[in-house]
Amino acid sequence: xxxxEKNFTSQILKPRTSIYKSSEMELMIFLTPWGEGNSVxxxxxxxxxxxxxxxxxIEVTSPFEFNTSLSKVCNSLRMATLITNDRIYRTExxxxxxxxxxxxxxYKDKNLLSWLQIGSxxxxxxxxxxxxxxxxxxxxxxxxxxxVPLPSQFFGAEPHCHFQVGSLPIEKNDxxxxxxxxxxxxxxxxxxxxxxxxxxxxxxxxxxxxxESFWGSVIEFEx
Numbered sequence: 001x002x003x004x005e006k007n008f009t010s011q012i013l014k015p016r017t018s019i020y021k022s023s024e025m026e027l028m029i030f031l032t033p034w035g036e037g038n039s040v041x042x043x044x045x046x047x048x049x050x051x052x053x054x055x056x057x058i059e060v061t062s063p064f065e066f067n068t069s070l071s072k073v074c075n076s077l078r079m080a081t082l083i084t085n086d087r088i089y090r091t092e093x094x095x096x097x098x099x100x101x102x103x104x105x106x107y108k109d110k111n112l113l114s115w116l117q118i119g120s121x122x123x124x125x126x127x128x129x130x131x132x133x134x135x136x137x138x139x140x141x142x143x144x145x146x147x148v149p150l151p152s153q154f155f156g157a158e159p160h161c162h163f164q165v166g167s168l169p170i171e172k173n174d175x176x177x178x179x180x181x182x183x184x185x186x187x188x189x190x191x192x193x194x195x196x197x198x199x200x201x202x203x204x205x206x207x208x209x210x211x212e213s214f215w216g217s218v219i220e221f222e223x
Contacts, residue, residue, distance in 0.1 A: 001026055001108060005217040006198050008206055014149075014213045017121070017180055020044040024052060026108035028219070032120055032180065034151060035099030039088050043155075046087060047105065050080035055109075074165050077105055077116040081155070081163060088156035100154035102136075106176070108221065113176070114167035119153040121180035121215070125168070130177070130192045134164045149182055149212075170221055181205060181214035 001021070018040050020029040029047060031040050054076040064079050081103075092098055102119030115123060117134045125131040137152045155161050179201075185208035188201060195201060198218050205214065 001028060001106070002220045002222060003028070003217050004198055005215065006202055007215050008202060008213060010211050010213045012211060012213055014180070014215075017215050019217075020048075022048055022052075024048075025055060027051060028106045030104040030106075030121065030178070032102040032151075033099050034101070034154065035097070037099050037101075039092050039099065039101075039156070043084055043088065043101065043103070046084040047080045050083065051076055051107065054080075070165065071114070071167055073107060073109055073112070073114045074116075074167055077107060077114060078163075078165055081105070081116055081118075081161070085155055085161045086159060089159055093157050097157050100151065100157045102151050102153070103155045104178070106219070108170065111170050112167050113170045113221075114165075116163050116165045118155045118161060118163045119151045121178040121217075122184060124177040124179070124184075126175040126177050126218070127171075127173075130189055133168065133176075134166065174221065176219040177201065178217040178219070179205070179214065180216070181209070182212055183209070185209075 015032050015034055018031045018033070027048065029044050031043060033040060064082050066075055067078065070078065103117070104121060104123065105116045107114045115134060117123060120136045122132070122136055123134040125133050153162060185204045187204045187208065188195070191204070195204070198216060201216060
């Protein structure tokens, strides 16, 4: 998976998204920490180790039952996330919440792309049109400053966490668009045929809401 990314900074700042890419699997993990963020490397390591073991048909131990409504890969994403969430809760946030994390995992196996999302960013498929795959929920607002969006879904604050998980086949020339913003510009949908680059996407998004800092990325698949 190849990625290009871009940031736009306004007066209202947001935490920077950390990006991890595995050298052994077609795996990317996107983490947006709200707080101290000391466990980013630990989260990446724990999820990667579990998925690598599951990929190699190594018997992995999990306290969570297999969900028969999900594929094997989606179950692996689910179990890796739940196990890691529990560890972050116990080591970082059990007594006092220091950091919560928004997270996206993208995992490609042959022509199948699986994902798991908690909070930002929006995940969209770029084909002949723009198709939503998984979208973040609307943010909450800090009472002292209603303009500061806070995540409404996050990872590591409780013994359990809620997420969206799924998979879809990827065809040649398909791309994935990630946008860490509150609302997506309506023009991205209506004028998609005229959009040629991430720069064009950013121009539309900034015109729609220049007050919000946001991050975006386009991911291409090598095979």
